[in-house]
Amino acid sequence: MILTITLNMALDVTYHVETFEHGHTTRVGKVSRRAGGKGVNVARVLHELGHDVLVTGLAGGFTGRAARAELRAAGLRDELIEIDGQSRLTLVVVDREGSATGFWEPGPVVAAPEWQAALRRCSELAASASVVVLSGSLPAGVPADAYAQLVAAATEGGVPALLDADGEALALGATAGPAVVKVNASELASATGEHEVQAGARALRRAGARTVVVTDGAAGLTCFADQGVLHAAAPEVLGGNPTGAGDAVSAALAAGMVAGVPWPERLAEAAALSAAAVSAPQAGSFDPDVYRQLRTTVQAVAV
Amino acid sequence: MILTITLNMALDVTYHVETFEHGHTTRVGKVSRRAGGKGVNVARVLHELGHDVLVTGLAGGFTGRAARAELRAAGLRDELIEIDGQSRLTLVVVDREGSATGFWEPGPVVAAPEWQAALRRCSELAASASVVVLSGSLPAGVPADAYAQLVAAATEGGVPALLDADGEALALGATAGPAVVKVNASELASATGEHEVQAGARALRRAGARTVVVTDGAAGLTCFADQGVLHAAAPEVLGGNPTGAGDAVSAALAAGMVAGVPWPERLAEAAALSAAAVSAPQAGSFDPDVYRQLRTTVQAVAV
Numbered sequence: 049m050i051l052t053i054t055l056n057m058a059l060d061v062t063y064h065v066e067t068f069e070h071g072h073t074t075r076v077g078k079v080s081r082r083a084g085g086k087g088v089n090v091a092r093v094l095h096e097l098g099h100d101v102l103v104t105g106l107a108g109g110f111t112g113r114a115a116r117a118e119l120r121a122a123g124l125r126d127e128l129i130e131i132d133g134q135s136r137l138t139l140v141v142v143d144r145e146g147s148a149t150g151f152w153e154p155g156p157v158v159a160a161p162e163w164q165a166a167l168r169r170c171s172e173l174a175a176s177a178s179v180v181v182l183s184g185s186l187p188a189g190v191p192a193d194a195y196a197q198l199v200a201a202a203t204e205g206g207v208p209a210l211l212d213a214d215g216e217a218l219a220l221g222a223t224a225g226p227a228v229v230k231v232n233a234s235e236l237a238s239a240t241g242e243h244e245v246q247a248g249a250r251a252l253r254r255a256g257a258r259t260v261v262v263t264d265g266a267a268g269l270t271c272f273a274d275q276g277v278l279h280a281a282a283p284e285v286l287g288g289n290p291t292g293a294g295d296a297v298s299a300a301l302a303a304g305m306v307a308g309v310p311w312p313e314r315l316a317e318a319a320a321l322s323a324a325a326v327s328a329p330q331a332g333s334f335d336p337d338v339y340r341q342l343r344t345t346v347q348a349v350a351v
Numbered sequence: 352m353i354l355t356i357t358l359n360m361a362l363d364v365t366y367h368v369e370t371f372e373h374g375h376t377t378r379v380g381k382v383s384r385r386a387g388g389k390g391v392n393v394a395r396v397l398h399e400l401g402h403d404v405l406v407t408g409l410a411g412g413f414t415g416r417a418a419r420a421e422l423r424a425a426g427l428r429d430e431l432i433e434i435d436g437q438s439r440l441t442l443v444v445v446d447r448e449g450s451a452t453g454f455w456e457p458g459p460v461v462a463a464p465e466w467q468a469a470l471r472r473c474s475e476l477a478a479s480a481s482v483v484v485l486s487g488s489l490p491a492g493v494p495a496d497a498y499a500q501l502v503a504a505a506t507e508g509g510v511p512a513l514l515d516a517d518g519e520a521l522a523l524g525a526t527a528g529p530a531v532v533k534v535n536a537s538e539l540a541s542a543t544g545e546h547e548v549q550a551g552a553r554a555l556r557r558a559g560a561r562t563v564v565v566t567d568g569a570a571g572l573t574c575f576a577d578q579g580v581l582h583a584a585a586p587e588v589l590g591g592n593p594t595g596a597g598d599a600v601s602a603a604l605a606a607g608m609v610a611g612v613p614w615p616e617r618l619a620e621a622a623a624l625s626a627a628a629v630s631a632p633q634a635g636s637f638d639p640d641v642y643r644q645l646r647t648t649v650q651a652v653a654v
Contacts, residue, residue, distance in 0.1 A: 063454055073443075073453030110420075114413040139442075140376075141454065150376030151366055151444065 050094055050302050051177035053170055053198060054087030054105035056136065056155055056187045057128065059115045060331075063141045068149075082330070083115035083122075084138060086183035086212060089295035090302065092332035093325070095124055099303055102127055104173050106166055106187065108156055109134025127173055129166045133157050133187075158189035167194075171201035179305045181298055182221070183212040195221030203227075208305055211257070212298050215239060222255040227305065229257040230298050233264050245270065246277075261301060261315070263294055263322070270351065271315050280315045280348035282323035285338070292331025296321045312348040320346045353397055353605050354480035356473055356501060357390030357408035359439065359458055359490045360431065362418045363634075366444045385633070386418035386425075387441060389486035389515060392598035393605065395635035396628070398427055402606055405430055407476055409469055409490065411459055412437025430476055432469045436460050436490075461492035470497075474504035482608045484601055485524070486515040498524030506530075511608055514560075515601050518542060525558040530608065532560040533601050536567050548573065549580075564604060564618070566597055566625070573654065574618050583618045583651035585626035588641070595634025599624045615651040623649045 060082045068074040087105060094101040103124055107116055108131035115135060119126050133156025141149045158166075174180045180202040182195050191197075195217050199209045208227035211218065218239040222229055229252055233245055242248035249260040249272035259273040268281025300321040304314030323346075324339035325331075363385045371377040390408060397404040406427055410419055411434035418438060422429050436459025444452045461469075477483045483505040485498050494500075498520050502512045511530035514521065521542040525532055532555055536548055545551035552563040552575035562576040571584025603624040607617030626649075627642035628634075 063456075065454070068452065068454070070452050071450045073455060076454050076456050079456050110413050110417040117413075147374045149371065149373050151368070151371070151379050152376060153366075153379050153382050 049100045049102050049177050050179045050181065050306060051102050051104060051170075051173055052087040052091040052094075052181045052183065054085040054103065054184055055166075055190055055194060056085055056185045057088065057105050057107040057112060057115055058084035058135060059111040059137045060084030061137060061139045063139065065141060065143055067143050068141065081114060081118060082332075083119045084331075086295050086298075087181060088115075088119070089292050089332035090181050090183055090298045091124055092122065093296050093299035093321070093334060094303060095122075096333065097299065097303060099306070101125070102173065102177070104128060104170055106131045106156075106158060106162070106190075107135050108132055111135040111137045127169070129162075129169050131156055131158055131162045131166075136187075155187045156189075158187050160189070163190050163194070167197055167201070170198055171205075174198070174202040174207050175205045177202070177207050179302045180207055180209045181212070181302050182209060182226075183295065183298060185214065186217050192216045193220040196224040199224035199226045210298060210302050210305065212294065219255070222252045222257045225256045225258065228259045228261060228301055230261045230263065230294065230301060232294060233262060236260075236262055246272070259311075261297065261318070263297055265290065269297065269315055269319050269322070271311060271348075273311060275311065277351040278312060278315050278348045279351045280319040280346055282319045282342050282346045285323050285326040288326035289329055289331075290326050292333075293322045293325045295331060296325035296334055315348040316346045317343055319348075352403045352405050352480050353482050353484065353609060354405050354407060354473075354476055355390040355394040355397075355484045355486065357388040357406065357487055358469075358493055358497060359388055359488045360391065360408050360410040360415060360418055361387035361438060362414040362440045363387030364440060364442045366442065368444060368446055370446050371444065384417060384421060385635075386422045387634075389598050389601075390484060391418075391422070392595050392635035393484050393486055393601045394427055395425070396599050396602035396624070396637060397606060398425075399636065400602065400606060402609070404428070405476065405480070407431055407473055409434045409459075409461060409465070409493075410438050411435055414438040414440045430472070432465075432472050434459055434461055434465045434469075439490075458490045459492075461490050463492070466493050466497070470500055470504070473501055474508075477501070477505040477510050478508045480505070480510050482605045483510055483512045484515070484605050485512060485529075486598065486601060488517065489520050495519045496523040499527040502527035502529045513601060513605050513608065515597065522558070525555045525560045528559045528561065531562045531564060531604055533564045533566065533597065533604060535597060536565060539563075539565055549575075562614075564600065564621070566600055568593065572600065572618055572622050572625070574614060574651075576614060578614065580654040581615060581618050581651045582654045583622040583649055585622045585645050585649045588626050588629040591629035592632055592634075593629055595631075595636075596625045596628045598634065599628035599637055618651040619649045620646055622651075
């Protein structure tokens with residue numbers, strides 16, 4: 049089982065409207081509500097790939113319950129930990145021209161005992177996982193070294209961790225020795241202070257990350273590991289939706305960790321799945337035809 | 352006990368933002384969530400006035416549960432009837448300049464057996480009420496004569512009904528003999544086809560309404576009854592929020608029906624409470640100082 053941990057679970061709501069105007073009221077045509085957060089997207093992709101995946105993290109309030117109900121309806125197992133605060137809601141209003149106007153509600157504030165209980169429960173669940181994926185932002189009240197503590201708990205139990213975080217959470221998390229850090233170029237720069245990708249990846253590896261995979265949009269993925277540096281890129285997908293492409297990369301890397309796939313194939317697979325995710329309209333899904341086609345053609349090369 | 356029936360219960364959500372732009376994402380500063388719908392506003396005002404009030408109607412989905420939780424937190428008793436569909440959510444985004452941009456989600460579709468069960472339950476509850484207030488729109492799936500059926504059930508049991516509706520629901524509802532119909536001038540015209548208030552009120556009374564109270568914003572209230580025509584108006588409240596003023600009128604009229612207050616006092620009280628509601632920021636509340644002051648000064652006069 050692959051465990052995905054989403055500490056800042058969300059309810060993602062989309063309103064489809066013809067058009068709307070400031071100061072006026074608009075009737076919404078179609079409403080969709082989905083559980084959100086990076087870890088949830090990773091879990092959706094893994095589930096669609098046929099992997100046994102378990103969703104955990106923090107969820108609270110009616111938004112948390114609605115997100116959980118949607119996860120179950122989508123066939124995903126969860127062991128989310130209930131908090132008193134209300135999980136954040138992200139609203140996107142999409143008009144007929146595809147323009148997206150977003151409103152992000154403030155997230156919950158997690159109490160110290162809630163975090164301690166969550167740390168214990170996540171550590172228990174991690175003990176029976178083959179890989180633990182830790183993704184996304186931290187809600188208020190959760191300590192900056194939350195990922196470091198969770199990575200340490202998994203790693204001490206012999207379970208490899210994949211970390212996808214930002215800022216201080218990433219910088220501290222890397223010191224706990226995650227098997228893989230997945231990061232984009234700007235997150236890498238802000239966490240390490242290094243503006244050159246190679247130097248940033250080296251800094252994270254020196255801090256404790258075993259392997260660092262850097263995503264750079266259509267330019268593809270670069271993997272920095274003991275064995276050297278690898279690069280893989282899929283042909284650019286035009287007019288797609290890049291939201292969730294990074295989560296597809298995490299999903300492919302986690303799947304490769306479970307199966308012990310060698311790094312060149314693992315990275316090529318991640319590049320193919322990422323491009324297939326850009327081809328799909330929603331984060332957490334991918335275009336299976338694009339994926340099937342690209343996974344036989346994309347190759348990783350040593351740099 | 353005064354029973355308020357809200358067949359199209361809502362969850363009213365307000366986002367307070369500094370400003371927002373099309374095509375961009377805005378972090379929401381403050382979020383408020385309240386149960387909504389005209390009958391709920393009437394119940395809030397009656398509760399604030401110290402009356403024993405019970406909220407019923409149809410509520411479903413997580414929006415229905417959230418609305419119900421808020422009602423309870425506000426100290427209001429409810430016997431809402433659960434439906435499978437999801438209660439409508441109305442979102443208003445208010446910027447620092449007070450401009451309000453609304454998004455109305457589509458409401459639920461009520462199944463025929465749900466409506467039958469609701470009719471039975473509302474009729475049971477009405478039997479132990481002293482007055483029944485029926486307010487607001489009908490959700491899809493509820494028959495156009497829903498208010499007629501509910502008014503008939505209450506009236507046959509000897510309980511007077513106050514109806515605040517629109518269009519066909521009002522036209523049909525009036526035929527069942529409600530003690531009072533409360534209506535604004537444009538609703539009156541659309542329900543009766545009469546563009547003159549006096550003619551419209553006469554048409555509703557001929558159809559079956561015992562008394563008709565017509566609201567006309569700051570111009571005040573006109574009451575058409577067997578005893579003649581009365582008018583009452585409070586001094587205009589400048590810069591207030593007229594949303595919910597009509598619900599304050601219904602609340603005052605229902606309270607007057609319970610106590611058997613003579614019509615001149617009852618109408619003056621309704622005009623005072625309506626102006627006090629305009630002075631309060633939210634529908635379902637009123638400014639108690641304005642109310643105390645106006646109820647001793649506003650007078651109804653025969654027209």
